[in-house]
Amino acid sequence: MKCAECKGNLLCGRSKCPLVEKYRFLRSIRIDNKILDPSPPSIFVGRIGYPKVYVGPLVAINTDPVYADSPWLWKSIEEVIELRTSMLRTSTRMRVEDVREENRRIVELQELTASVKPVDIEAEIRKIVKRAEFDDVVQPMGYSAIVEKLTITENPKIPEKVEKVYYDDLKSHEALKLLYNHGFSTYYLQKIFSAGMLGERQSRKLVPTRWSITAVHSILGEKIKREIAEFEVIDSTMVFSFEHFGNHFEIILSPERYFFQLIEIWQRKSFWSPREDWIGADGEDIRPKKTYSNLSGGYYAARLPVLEHLRRIRRQASILVIREIKPTYYAPLGVWVVEEGVRKALNTKPEIFSSFKEAFESATLRIETDRRRWQHYVFRQTTLESFFNS
Amino acid sequence: MIDVIMTGEVLKTVTRAVVALVSEARMHFLEKGLHSRAVDPANVAMVIVDVPRDSFEVYNIDEEKTVGVDMDRVFDISKSISAKDLVELSVQDESTLRIKFGSVEYKVALIDPSAIRKEPKIPELELPAKIVIDAGEFKKAIAAADKISDHVVFKSDRDGFKIEARGDVDSIMFQMSETELIEFNGGEARSMFSVDYLKEFCKVAGSGDLLTIHLGTNYPVRLVFELVGGKTRVEYILAPRIEAE
Numbered sequence: 001m002k003c004a005e006c007k008g009n010l011l012c013g014r015s016k017c018p019l020v021e022k023y024r025f026l027r028s029i030r031i032d033n034k035i036l037d038p039s040p041p042s043i044f045v046g047r048i049g050y051p052k053v054y055v056g057p058l059v060a061i062n063t064d065p066v067y068a069d070s071p072w073l074w075k076s077i078e079e080v081i082e083l084r085t086s087m088l089r090t091s092t093r094m095r096v097e098d099v100r101e102e103n104r105r106i107v108e109l110q111e112l113t114a115s116v117k118p119v120d121i122e123a124e125i126r127k128i129v130k131r132a133e134f135d136d137v138v139q140p141m142g143y144s145a146i147v148e149k150l151t152i153t154e155n156p157k158i159p160e161k162v163e164k165v166y167y168d169d170l171k172s173h174e175a176l177k178l179l180y181n182h183g184f185s186t187y188y189l190q191k192i193f194s195a196g197m198l199g200e201r202q203s204r205k206l207v208p209t210r211w212s213i214t215a216v217h218s219i220l221g222e223k224i225k226r227e228i229a230e231f232e233v234i235d236s237t238m239v240f241s242f243e244h245f246g247n248h249f250e251i252i253l254s255p256e257r258y259f260f261q262l263i264e265i266w267q268r269k270s271f272w273s274p275r276e277d278w279i280g281a282d283g284e285d286i287r288p289k290k291t292y293s294n295l296s297g298g299y300y301a302a303r304l305p306v307l308e309h310l311r312r313i314r315r316q317a318s319i320l321v322i323r324e325i326k327p328t329y330y331a332p333l334g335v336w337v338v339e340e341g342v343r344k345a346l347n348t349k350p351e352i353f354s355s356f357k358e359a360f361e362s363a364t365l366r367i368e369t370d371r372r373r374w375q376h377y378v379f380r381q382t383t384l385e386s387f388f389n390s
Numbered sequence: 391m392i393d394v395i396m397t398g399e400v401l402k403t404v405t406r407a408v409v410a411l412v413s414e415a416r417m418h419f420l421e422k423g424l425h426s427r428a429v430d431p432a433n434v435a436m437v438i439v440d441v442p443r444d445s446f447e448v449y450n451i452d453e454e455k456t457v458g459v460d461m462d463r464v465f466d467i468s469k470s471i472s473a474k475d476l477v478e479l480s481v482q483d484e485s486t487l488r489i490k491f492g493s494v495e496y497k498v499a500l501i502d503p504s505a506i507r508k509e510p511k512i513p514e515l516e517l518p519a520k521i522v523i524d525a526g527e528f529k530k531a532i533a534a535a536d537k538i539s540d541h542v543v544f545k546s547d548r549d550g551f552k553i554e555a556r557g558d559v560d561s562i563m564f565q566m567s568e569t570e571l572i573e574f575n576g577g578e579a580r581s582m583f584s585v586d587y588l589k590e591f592c593k594v595a596g597s598g599d600l601l602t603i604h605l606g607t608n609y610p611v612r613l614v615f616e617l618v619g620g621k622t623r624v625e626y627i628l629a630p631r632i633e634a635e
Contacts, residue, residue, distance in 0.1 A: 229431060257433055280558075283540070285432040285584075360634055378634035379541070381584065383433040384627065387610055388513040 013269050018331035021081050031088065031143065033125045035059055038118040040069030041156070043109065044089050044141070045194050047208035054091035055206055056147065057112055057121055061088050065118040071139070071187065071336040072343075077245055080333050085142035090123055092147060096206040099196035108152055113195040114166075115156030123147040137210045137297040139334040159184075162192065172199035173219045180220050186304065186339065190216045210297075213335060217300035222288050224307040228258060229286050234315045237353040239363050242345035245337050246270065246329030249321065249345045250363035251306070254356045256318035258286045258310075259381045262302050263320070264295055265369045269327035277369060281377035298323070301335035305343035318380055320360075324367050356380065392419050392455055392481040395448035396441070398471030398491065401479070403594055403617050404439050405465035407624040410590040411437050413462040416503045419455045429510045435587050436510050438625040445621035447476060457481055458501030464489070467496050513627070515612060517604040519546035519577030523566065525615055526597025531564035532588045538562055541631055542588070545580045546605050555585070572600070579605040581630040591615075591626045608632055 010017055039057040046054040060068050063086040067073060074080050099106050112119045127146040161182050165175045175198040176189055194212035196204040207215065233255045240251040261283035268277050282293045293299035302321050310316055321342065329337075353359040360378070364371050404426065408415050411430035418425045423442040429435070443449045467489060471477055477491040481500070489496040531553045535542045538557035545552040550567040551574065568574045595601065595615050604612040608630055615624045 259432075285434060287430075287432060356634075375634050379582065379631045380634075381432075381434060381631050382629045384429065384436060384510070384513075384610060384629045385433055387629065388511075388515075 014330050015269055015327040016330040035123045037061055038065045038120050040065040041112050041115045041119050042069045043113045043195055045206050045208045047210055051096045055094050056091035058087040058089050059121055061086050072340050077331055081140055084140040087142055089141055089144040090147040099204050099206055110195045110197050111156045112152050113191050114158045114162050117157055119156045120153045122153050123150040137213055137335050166197050169200050176219055177223045186216055214297040214300050217304045221300055221304045221307055224311050225286055228310050228316045231314050231316045234317045237356055237359045238350035239359045240345040240348055240350045241366055242341055244341055246326040247337050247341050248324040249341045251345050252320040252359045252363055253317040257383050258316045259318040260284050260303055261320050262295060262299055263322045263377050265324045265374055267326050270325045270329050279374045285381055297335045298338045301338040302342050305339055309346040391452045393450040394446050395476050395478045396446050398475045398477050399473040399618050400622055401477050402468040403622050405461050405468050407437055407439050407594045408461045409465045411435055414501055414506050415461050416456050416506055417459050419451045427509055434629045436627040440623045456503050458503040458506050463498055517606040519579040519605040520575045521551045521571060521603040522573035523571055523601050525595035525599035525601040528601050529592040532592050534562055536585045536589055540585050541582050542585055543582045544605055547578050548576050579607050581608055583628055583630055587628055594624055
């Protein structure tokens with residue numbers, strides 16, 4: 001059954017139709033053939049047609065541009081859909097290598113992206129594309145418009161550090177680490193990474209938004225892994241728990257060397273699994289993760305905030321993250337739901353246990369899906385030193 | 391002063407065995423032969439390599455000596471040496487390792503041994519099951535398991551030795567009875583291990599090499615390979631994965 005055939009009658013088994021919800025908001029949006037509105041700032045780089053892609057700023061049509069681009073502040077699925085669909089995605093077509101030319105059009109786009117404050121944008125609309133799309137990694141999006149004569153009507157304010165990195169010839173992973181350690185959020189870094197502002201100047205490229213999000217999570221995660229490898233292990237077993245947007249997180253940190261495991265349980269009727277429960281797992285040790293996770297972008301989004309936490313407390317640990325996705329998550333909102341969920345969980349006060357077994361028992365009580373269905377995915381990698389002093 | 395000659399195959403085997411876990415290691419040139427051991431950064435696996443003096447064509451040391459070696463580089467060079475060709479390793483002063491084969495002389499800076507991660511003590515393990523098997527068979531089982539899961543279960547009981555892997559929709563079982571195994575004591579044991587590590591370990595061995603597995607229950611396993619026609623002994627000790635039950 002395709003969405004187009006069902007037309008919102010919930011034949012798929014979801015609890016609410018994401019397309020209906022989205023169109024409800026879209027109907028209220030009026031767009032002229034001319035744009036004169038602010039961008040949060042934010043840009044979107046499509047992946048269709050790669051390496052010739054659609055790229056352009058997102059423009060806030062009738063919403064607060066800063067709030068509309070601050071995922072950590074959002075509260076409900078309806079609100080997210082409303083906020084994001086009221087952002088118009090403007091685009092023009094470019095080759096991903098075009099950023100190397102550093103012409104005025106490119107530099108304006110990059111300056112706009114790197115700005116710390118909303119920037120007013122002017123453009124003429126040639127064509128509006130009214131297609132609603134949802135994606136597991138990227139945030140929901142509203143209408144899309146092919147535009148001409150896009151200009152910014154004010155001078156964007158760009159942080160000095162970013163400007164320096166832009167003109168330096170650092171490799172992109174070094175630039176990312178530098179800016180991240182300087183306090184820039186992953187959301188900001190994803191934007192400038194996507195706009196092709198990082199890396200050695202003659203190898204810069206536009207990076208489709210979807211890829212840039214996971215790339216930033218993955219690169220920063222591996223960097224922090226190398227930093228925590230030599231830290232002492234934590235003192236006791238801790239359980240953190242948090243739920244938002246129909247995503248429940250249980251996080252167990254055990255006093256052992258770094259090991260990370262994510263179990264994903266998609267309950268029936270949640271967005272990506274309308275017909276049956278779906279369970280998947282993936283994990284890694286301190287060595288760089290070589291193959292792309294079968295849990296895709298969500299894996300890297302869950303790993304980064306845990307590593308952030310360990311680096312902050314200057315310890316290492318063995319980590320189990322259980323993410324249970326409920327039917328109330330009827331529309332995918334992007335992997336920020338995972339990143340923020342895990343980050344917020346780790347900011348709560350943990351319950352302390354004397355063994356993994358007890359911690360696991362306790363965490364299991366808050367997972368709705370029968371544990372017999374998923375617990376065989378859970379394991380811990382032991383170390384030699386836990387058996388004998390090496 | 392160290393001056394030893396061995397076949398290309400021995401050098402390749404020794405370095406490959408070590409780079410499975412670490413990129414730098416100490417090499418001890420002892421009276422009884424060459425010895426090296428290391429633990430990987432995750433502290434999950436240990437490698438112990440021994441090449442007895444008799445396995446060398448020439449073995450000249452004026453005293454027992456330890457050098458720090460960039461194993462990655464030496465392994466890389468050893469790949470360009472034919473198995474049967476002779477290769478000479480020598481250390482004249484403290485700073486350089488010379489490797490000569492054919493008309494080629496390769497020199498690489500030594501690493502201060504104290505700058506390399508501390509070496510592990512070799513543990514004494516009491517493991518109930520002992521299985522001797524052709525390393526080529528084992529390698530095939532691990533390669534097959536790798537297709538469907540990132541861990542495997544080793545199981546031993548009176549019926550024989552089993553390796554099991556389970557995927558989302560498929561599973562695989564490798565099974566050998568006492569009569570099919572080269573040696574088997576029928577001991578009862580069961581542990582789960584990361585396929586990633588096992589795959590790396592298998593790279594040193596091939597069909598015709600002997601592998602002795604010492605297995606316990608939820609306990610580290612010892613995998614002892616006899617390689618290059620018995621000239622080289624490589625042992626790996628691997629910590630298990632433990633299920634939540």
